[in-house]
Amino acid sequence: xxxxxxxxxxxxxxxxxxxxxxxxxxxxxxxxxxxxxxxxxxxxxxxxxxxxxxxxxxxxxxxxxxxxxxxxxxxxxxxxxxxxxxxxxxxxxxxxxxxxxxxxxxxxxxxxxxxxxxxxxxxxxxxxxxxxxxxxxxxxxxxxxxxxxxxxxxxxxxxxxxxxxxxxxxxxxxxxxxxxxxxxxxxxxxxxxxxxxxxxxxxxxxxxxxxxxxxxxxxxxxxxxxxxxxxxxxxxxxxxxxxxxxxxxxxxxxxxxxxxxxxxxxxxxxxxxxxxxxxxxxxxxxxxxxxxxxxxxxxxxxxxxxxxxxxxxxxxxxxxxxxxxxxxxxxxxxxxxxxxxxxxxxxxxxxxxxxxxxxxxxxxxxxxxxxxxxxxxxxxxxxxxxxxxxxxxxxxxxxxxxxxxxxxxxxxxxxxxxxxxxxxxxxxxxxxxxxxxxxxxxxxxxxxxxxxxxxxxxxxxxxxxxxxxxxxxxxxxxxxxxxxxxxxxxxxxxxxxxxxxxxxxxxxxxxxxxxxxxxxxxxxxxxxxxxxxxxxxxxxxxxxxxxxxxxxxxxxxxxxxxxx
Numbered sequence: 028x029x030x031x032x033x034x035x036x037x038x039x040x041x042x043x044x045x046x047x048x049x050x051x052x053x054x055x056x057x058x059x060x061x062x063x064x065x066x067x068x069x070x071x072x073x074x075x076x077x078x079x080x081x082x083x084x085x086x087x088x089x090x091x092x093x094x095x096x097x098x099x100x101x102x103x104x105x106x107x108x109x110x111x112x113x114x115x116x117x118x119x120x121x122x123x124x125x126x127x128x129x130x131x132x133x134x135x136x137x138x139x140x141x142x143x144x145x146x147x148x149x150x151x152x153x154x155x156x157x158x159x160x161x162x163x164x165x166x167x168x169x170x171x172x173x174x175x176x177x178x179x180x181x182x183x184x185x186x187x188x189x190x191x192x193x194x195x196x197x198x199x200x201x202x203x204x205x206x207x208x209x210x211x212x213x214x215x216x217x218x219x220x221x222x223x224x225x226x227x228x229x230x231x232x233x234x235x236x237x238x239x240x241x242x243x244x245x246x247x248x249x250x251x252x253x254x255x256x257x258x259x260x261x262x263x264x265x266x267x268x269x270x271x272x273x274x275x276x277x278x279x280x281x282x283x284x285x286x287x288x289x290x291x292x293x294x295x296x297x298x299x300x301x302x303x304x305x306x307x308x309x310x311x312x313x314x315x316x317x318x319x320x321x322x323x324x325x326x327x328x329x330x331x332x333x334x335x336x337x338x339x340x341x342x343x344x345x346x347x348x349x350x351x352x353x354x355x356x357x358x359x360x361x362x363x364x365x366x367x368x369x370x371x372x373x374x375x376x377x378x379x380x381x382x383x384x385x386x387x388x389x390x391x392x393x394x395x396x397x398x399x400x401x402x403x404x405x406x407x408x409x410x411x412x413x414x415x416x417x418x419x420x421x422x423x424x425x426x427x428x429x430x431x432x433x434x435x436x437x438x439x440x441x442x443x444x445x446x447x448x449x450x451x452x453x454x455x456x457x458x459x460x461x462x463x464x465x466x467x468x469x470x471x472x473x474x475x476x477x478x479x480x481x482x483x484x485x486x487x488x489x490x491x492x493x494x495x496x497x498x499x500x501x502x503x504x505x506x507x508x509x510x511x512x513x514x515x516x517x518x519x520x521x522x523x524x525x526x527x528x529x530x531x532x533x534x535x536x537x538x539x540x541x542x543x544x545x546x547x548x549x550x551x552x553x554x555x556x557x558x559x560x561x562x563x564x565x566x567x568x569x570x571x572x573x574x575x576x577x578x579x580x581x582x583x584x585x586x587x588x589x590x591x
Contacts, residue, residue, distance in 0.1 A: 065180035072099035072116035072145060076184035082194040084338035087187055090311070092140035094129075094329040098189050098293065099314040100521060104301070105325040107131055111142045115183035116314065117520060118144040136329070143186055192293035192311060198338040199266050199291075205244045211252030212261040214334045215240065215288070218268035230298050232274035235265065237284045257285025257307055262333020264308070267292040273313070279303045289332045301325055308332070421508050423573075424498050429469070431591050435499050435575065438473075440464070449591075450487075454499070503575045509550045517549045517570075524556040526582075529569060548590070551577050561585050 032050035094108050095101055099116035109132040112118070129142060183189075204213040217235070227234040240252040240263065265288045267275060274296040277286050289308030290297060297312035305326040317325065431446050432438055437455035445466025451457070451473075458477035467487045474491055482488050509518055519525065527549065551557050551574035559568050561584040571590025572579065581588070 069145065069180060070182050070184065072183070074184075076187075076189045078190055079188055080190065080194065082188075082191045084195070084198070084336050086195075086332065086336075087191045089140050090187065090309075091329075091331045092138050094309060094327050095315060096187065096192075096309070096311045097313065097315050098183070101315040102317060103129075103315070103327070104317045105305075105327050107326045109327065110136060110138050110329040111140050113143045113183070113186055115145050115189075117146045119147075119521075132329070143181070143183065145183060189293060192291065193269060195336075195338070196266055196291055196293050197269055200337045200339055201266075202335060202337065203242050205242075205246070205251050209251050209253075210255060210259060211240050211242050212259075212263045212333075214264045214266060214336075215242075216266045216268065217271055219270045219272065222272050229276045229278065229300070230274065232276040232296075232298060233272065234276045234278050236278050237280035237282075237286055239265070240288070254282070255280075255284065255287075257287050257305065260287035260307060260330065262308075262330060263288040264332045264334050265290055265292075267295055269294040271295060274298050275312070276300060277303055277306065287330065289330070299325075422501075422505055424501050427502070427591065431588075433499070433502070433591065441581075499575065502573065506550050506552055506573050506575050509548075509552075509573070515547055517547070518552065519550065520552045521555050524558070525551075526558045526560050527572075528560045529562045529567075547571070548573060550574070553577070556580060558582055559585055559588065 028047050030048040030050065032052050033054065034051055090096065092111055093113050094110040095103065095112040095114070097114050097116065100119065101112065101114045101116070102119040103112070104120065106128070108129040110130060111133070112129050130138065132138075199214060199216065201216040202214045203211055205211055217239075222233045237255050237257065238253070240255050240260070241250055242252055243249070244251050267290075271292075271294075273294070275290070275292050276298045277290065278300040279285065279302045283302075285304040285307065287307035290306070290310050290312060292312045294313055296314045296316070297310060299306060299310075299315070299317040301317060304324060305328060307328045307330045309329055309331070310327065427433065429449060430452050431449040432440060432451040432453070434452070435454040437458070438451065438453040439458045439460070440451060440453075441460035442465075445464075445468050447468050450467055450469035450471040452471065453473035455473070456475045456477055457473035457480065459480055462479050463481050463483060465483050467482065467484060470487050470489065472489050476488070476490050509516060519527075547570040549570045549572050551572070554576040556579075557572070557574050557577045558580040559572065560582045561567075567587030567589065568585055569589045
């Protein structure tokens with residue numbers, strides 16, 4: 028190194044024998060601390076976009092720039108994603124991949140758009156190419172609502188009006204084209220009538236493969252499209268009507284062929300099976316997840332749809348009523364009119380009263396329910412503060428640390444030795460892997476006990492009749508409102524079942540499963556199954572887990588959980 032123009036700040040410095048010149052120039056770039064805060068706050072993935080209907084029967088602008096577009100979360104385990112990704116929820120990757128690369132083919136495909144993510148997991152290992160890069164420039168992933176390369180807070184609906192995708196899914200007409208005597212392409216439509224036996228069911232959803240491009244050619248009555256390959260689609264599209272149940276599962280065909288159509292499923296969660304090898308078209312879905320299998324060879328391409336779009340016309344609006352009502356009624360009507368009236372009703376009283384009426388008396392409290400017509404006099408003055416309510420507390424209850432398991436429902440507790448100085452609190456039935464359970468060492472509670480379960484220390488167990496530990500409503504409130512804090516609190520909002528372990532949630536020394544890890548908290552805000560797994564490096568699970576809406580499963584390879 029002949030010259031260093033800037034300065035160096037380090038714990039220690041070692042220089043190899045050289046004649047390096049030091050410039051000592053001051054840093055004149057931007058200096059910022061803390062997380063990016065958007066004001067006003069960004070809309071979440073569950074917030075609807077503004078309805079700007081009617082929508083054109085055409086793909087939304089710039090949608091061809093993206094390989095993956097989801098309104099909510101997307102877990103991408105594929106090692107290669109050809110073009111950009113737009114994720115209105117959280118971008119997640121897989122513990123089985125060393126970090127996927129998004130946008131590898133941008134330069135060759137002329138991509139100018141930038142990837143967008145509302146949020147990313149703290150362990151996100153993916154790398155992203157900027158839209159204009161030709162040599163593979165890597166870009167840091169930031170959040171929230173971070174438009175890569177612009178450092179500007181932006182709502183997902185500013186990028187894509189999701190109602191446009193929903194409109195296309197509801198109105199696009201099927202158009203199957205037969206060519207080369209044996210092949211099919213075009214636009215294939217699937218609705219709730221397709222989600223029936225004998226269609227294969229996997230992961231709780233409905234499986235679609237390249238086999239679903241087979242169709243009967245009306246010209247000769249022959250079934251065609253049965254021997255398609257993963258690159259034969261010629262821009263075909265699979266459209267899933269909004270009434271099709273979720274999730275949609277994409278898998279390899281009966282001939283182990285890859286999947287090539289574009290997927291338009293804006294109202295469904297989509298699961299990509301690892302055995303599919305690659306998806307040649309685009310993926311447009313409410314949420315997306317792959318099953319973490321075959322990640323070293325799984326790829327997502329971006330073959331653009333090549334179909335003639337024709338949409339079903341919507342119903343004509345009802346004509347207005349011929350005449351307005353004669354005068355306003357004294358009480359609400361039972362049902363609204365079927366359509367707007369042509370002109371407004373006649374005005375109320377001709378002139379206002381000269382002074383407000385003096386009430387004979389006032390009520391001490393509000394009326395129990397609204398009256399059907401105006402009252403003669405108003406109710407009394409409002410109270411100084413709301414009655415019967417108090418602000419929700421954002422934080423863990425003080426006594427939660429006295430418990431190692433707290434559930435609102437049933438709990439199956441299996442341990443080798445009972446933990447010291449902490450108890451369990453089960454709102455339903457407590458059971459175990461063994462008929463005899465050691466302990467508990469502290470007074471523990473359950474609504475009921477499995478009839479085959481016996482405690483060695485029965486004096487420390489109380490069945491029924493006692494409040495079960497911490498305020499569960501406060502736990503749910505904190506789970507809903509908790510904010511992620513780097514290296515301390517991880518907040519996850521998955522749309523479907525997830526597996527968690529220390530290696531996924533934390534980096535480096537923070538993966539420690541020792542008691543130091545219990546100073547960390549993992550919060551799950553949604554109603555999904557959560558499985559705690561071993562890291563694979565022999566470490567236990569250090570953090571506490573707050574998932575009051577979930578069923579939590581402790582895998583049999585987890586040797587120790589330090590938190591609650």
